[in-house]
Amino acid sequence: MIGVVMAGGEGTRLRPLTALRPKPFVPILGRPCIDYAIDLLSPIGVRDVLVTTYYRPSLLIEHLGGGSSHDVGVFYSIEDEALGTAGGVAKARGLINERVVVVSGDLFVDADLRDLVAFHERSGAAVTMALTEVPNPVEYGIVGLDDDGRIVRFKEKPREEEVFSNLINAGIYVIEPEVLERVPEGRKFDFSRDLFPMLREEGSLFGHPLEGIWIDIGRPADLLRANREVARKRLRDVDGDLGRSGLVHPDARIEGTVEGASYVASRVVVERNAVVRDSFILEEVTLSQFSEVENSLVLEGSRIGEKSVLQDTIVGAGCEIRSRSKLDECVLGDCVIIPQGSWLVRQKLE
Structure with a gap:
């Protein structure tokens, strides 16, 4: 065949x-x-x-x-x-x-x-x-x-x-x-x-x-669901602790918290008091202190600013979400800059 x-x-x-x-x-x-x-x-x-x-x-x-x-x-x-x-x-x-x-x-x-x-x-x-x-x-x-x-x-x-x-x-x-x-x-x-x-x-x-x-x-929600299904399967396979499972790359620097069925790739930085919850973070992403990412996908090289919150959102490569922003059910293309203090719901930006 x-x-x-x-x-x-x-x-x-x-x-x-x-x-x-x-x-x-x-x-x-x-x-x-x-x-x-x-x-x-x-x-x-x-x-x-x-x-x-x-x-x-x-x-x-x-x-x-x-x-x-x-x-x-x-x-x-x-x-x-x-x-x-x-x-x-x-x-x-x-x-x-x-x-x-x-x-x-x-x-x-x-x-x-x-x-x-x-x-x-x-x-x-x-x-x-x-x-x-x-x-x-x-x-x-x-x-x-x-x-x-x-x-x-x-x-x-x-x-x-x-x-x-x-x-x-x-x-x-x-x-x-x-x-x-x-x-x-x-x-x-x-x-x-x-x-x-x-x-x-x-x-x-x-x-x-x-x-x-x-x-x-x-659809974006289905792409997030596929990531979630694979993460849960991997967690069952490794039978690991949900907080620090085999889904966190050893090269990642975790000063904050990684929770649930999350995936954190190489050279990611999760700063103090930042939270990754049921999310999928690719290479060289930085989550600044007090930021939160939940049920979201962040592609390589992006930066999430201090006290920013992402929920049910997909962020393309090389983006910058500046501080104190909130994104809910958004999809960003590559290299998008979100100004400080933005509040976006169900937006598609490129």
Whole structure:
């Protein structure tokens, strides 16, 4: 099998955080989201991974290189224009002559795909779609199955009155190589909107539920939730004290307090009486004295001023939050300066 990671997403709902980085490059506990997608593939026997990309590909290529850090070979298909999910994969069909496992690079998934592959082999499907349940499915493709796991109903982004299931397309597919020959060359073509309806009509599209954590990081609150889920899992793995767990890098200088499921990276400074609570602080960030950061993500090189408070906020790289400011449910792009004494609620600034 060969792995394909779809990494062309621009992440418009995460702007301005994604103004200078592709959506698969946003960090989850200090690692780009795409790393977690590639991690899914090695346990099922994948040794080579094709990354399809369109928006700001250089960051992904520089980070992943040839794949040595993941123990797989990584190569790339770069689109000059967006070709859609199926079109981007099919562009590289000349490199694909075996079964393909396709994973979305802008999802956080903590699951074992071996059951998915085994089901695909038993069913004789042309394509098997991983499925998951969500409370509100209107932003996704919803699925109805028969008793054999064949997809008999499929509706992409239904209106409220059209919802017949909370079971959705999880953005992970096992595909037989001949299916890609049905994708037209040189034009936009999508798995969900174009290819899957054809296969459903033919009875060769199957679905299988995932067991595990699935998070679409398309919104700021969901990106924070993904960081929180990974932090909690790491804490369970190390069975550490929540106050000073293995999630605080030994190079960090902690004079204040780190609480809850928090992650503190290398060369971070938490000054006297500053508090990090259920938050994710990347390299070379400084929290000045009496500042507080709660359920927030702060990217590398930013500075939080004295007596400033961040709640449910994402701060880009190289920002400066000057003293006595309060930010609640905000998203900042890179290198933003917040003036002293600011009070901002649900703002996006770049």
